[in-house]
Amino acid sequence: MTTEIQPNSHPTSDTRRGWMTRLALGAGVAALASTAGAQAQSGKKTVGVILYPDFEVLDVFGPVEMWANVPNMKVIFVAQKAGPVRSAQGVSAVADYGFDTSPALDIMMVPGGIGTLPELKNEGLLQFIREQDKRTELTTSVCTGSALLAKAGLLKGRRATSNKKFLSIAQSQDSSVTWVKHARWVEDGKYVTSSGVSAGTDMALAVIARFHGKDAARRLARTLEYQWSEDPNNDPFAIG
Secondary structure, eight states: OOOEEOOSOSTTHHHHTTHHHHHHOHHHHHHHHHHHHTTGGGOOEEEEEEOOTTBOHHHHHHHHHHHTTSTTEEEEEEESSSEEEEBTTSOEEEESEETTTOOOOSEEEEOOSTTHHHHTTOHHHHHHHHHHHTTOSEEEEOTTHHHHHHHTTOOTTOEEOOOGGGHHHHHTTOTTSEEOSSOSEEEETTEEEEOSTTHHHHHHHHHHHHHHOHHHHHHHHHHTTOOOOOOTTOOTTOOO
């Protein structure tokens, strides 16, 4: 029996969404709400997290914990078909949308995991990533998710990173990419790729800082009792 995890997408969830930051209130949420208010005319940013079988749980839920606490970010899960998708750790997350029903995404995040390998041959997934990328403000990845971005042809001539232990998987998808070995995350234009697993949470905070400023991201991290590694070039897990 698997456990299913679903993002906050139901009407009653808005009152629960970000409960910890709202209880802590103060600085973190106030700053985020303030800067989000300035963007109210454009509405919430839809953050689409792509799910596929055997995705890595922390790749998904580290960033989701951060983004879901930002007032003007609405996090949704998207998969080939709507419904439960089993992770590499055995728990399932519930995709709100299939590829054929997904709304346009403002921010797209592709996680990694052992499931990356078969998905490199999934043209349906790759085409969905390409089509959504035409409209995104930011396209992001965690861990070996950057291999999928490279396979989709989105990183040509750019700088990017990936899980260092499996960097060869990403490198083999596109030799025109400058694969950075010593980086917690890498930003190149609208593309933000992170190193392995826990690095995705640091990357997610960098995305928040991009829209709301570093101070707001720091305060949110402190409210959630997370020590943000702010330096994208400082990767303690880099090899070689």
